[in-house]
Amino acid sequence: AQKVTQAQTEISVVEKEDVTLDCVYETRDTTYYLFWYKQPPSGELVFLIRRNSFDEQNEISGRYSWNFQKSTSSFNFTITASQVVDSAVYFCALGPFGNEKLTFGTGTRLTIIP
Amino acid sequence: GAGVSQSPSNKVTEKGKDVELRCDPISGHTALYWYRQRLGQGLEFLIYFQGNSAPDKSGLPSDRFSAERTGESVSTLTIQRTQQEDSAVYLCASSRGGTWETQYFGPGTRLLVL
Numbered sequence: 001a002q003k004v005t006q007a008q009t010e011i012s013v014v015e016k017e018d019v020t021l022d023c024v025y026e027t028r029d030t031t032y033y034l035f036w037y038k039q040p041p042s043g044e045l046v047f048l049i050r051r052n053s054f055d056e057q058n059e060i061s062g063r064y065s066w067n068f069q070k071s072t073s074s075f076n077f078t079i080t081a082s083q084v085v086d087s088a089v090y091f092c093a094l095g096p097f098g099n100e101k102l103t104f105g106t107g108t109r110l111t112i113i114p
Numbered sequence: 115g116a117g118v119s120q121s122p123s124n125k126v127t128e129k130g131k132d133v134e135l136r137c138d139p140i141s142g143h144t145a146l147y148w149y150r151q152r153l154g155q156g157l158e159f160l161i162y163f164q165g166n167s168a169p170d171k172s173g174l175p176s177d178r179f180s181a182e183r184t185g186e187s188v189s190t191l192t193i194q195r196t197q198q199e200d201s202a203v204y205l206c207a208s209s210r211g212g213t214w215e216t217q218y219f220g221p222g223t224r225l226l227v228l
Contacts, residue, residue, distance in 0.1 A: 004156075035216070045205065045219035091156060100145060100209075101170055102217065104156040 002027050004094050006105035013082055014113050021077045021108045023092030029053075031097035034068065034075045039107070040088040051075065079110075087112045116140075118220035120206050126226045127196055135191040135223045139208030146189050147207040147217055148181060157205060163189060164211060196227045 003026040013019045036048040049059065051068050059066045063080045079086055089107045119138045127133050139146050148160040159173040163183045183189040193200055203224050207217035
C-alpha cells in the first residue's frame with residue numbers, strides 16, 4: 001500500500017525566514033516517483049517538481065530546494081528567504097511505477113507573515 | 115487550450131439530484147484523471163483514463179459515480195442521486211500519458227450538495 005505523511009498541518013513563518021516542509025512516504029515498490037504541488041488560495045494545483053526513485057540528487061530551483069533521502073523515505077521541500085506569495089497549501093504525492101494513481105499527503109498549510 | 119479547464123466552476127444542487135462535471139484536458143494529453151478534495155483534506159484518486167478507456171476505476175466511491183471520456187478529449191464525471199457527503203472540490207488532471215508523465219491540474223469544480 002502507498003502512503004504519504006505530511007505531519008506538519010500548518011506552519012507560519014515571518015517573511016524572509018527559511019522553512020522546510022516534511023514529507024515521508026511508504027511504498028513497497030522499488031521504482032516510483034515523488035511530486036510536490038502547490039495549491040494557492042485560488043485553488044489550482046501547481047506542479048513544482050517530480051523526482052524518480054533512482055535519482056537521489058538534491059535539486060535547487062531558485063529559492064526552492066528538495067532533499068530526497070531514500071534511506072529515510074523522505075522528500076523534504078525547503079523554501080529559502082520566504083515571501084508572502086509562497087503562502088499556500090503544499091502537497092507531497094507518490095506515484096508507483098506503472099500505475100497512474102497518485103497518492104497525496106494531507107498537505108501543509110504555509111503562511112508567510114509580512 | 116493552454117491548460118486544463120473544468121466546468122462549472124461552482125455547482126450547488128439539492129440532495130438526490132444528478133450532476134455532471136466536465137473536464138477539458140490539455141490538447142494532446144492522452145491521460146486524464148479525476149480526483150476529489152474534501153474540505154481541508156488531501157486529494158483522493160477517483161478514476162484514470164488512458165485514451166477513452168479507464169484501466170483504473172478503483173477510486174470511485176460508489177456506483178452513483180461514473181465517468182466517461184470521448185474522442186480522447188473531454189471527460190464527464192457524473193454523480194447520481196447526490197448526497198451531502200459528495201460535497202467537495204472535484205479536480206481533473208491530464209498528462210501526456212506514458213509512465214509517470216507529470217499531471218497538470220485544472221481549477222476544479224466546487225460542488226455543494228444541500
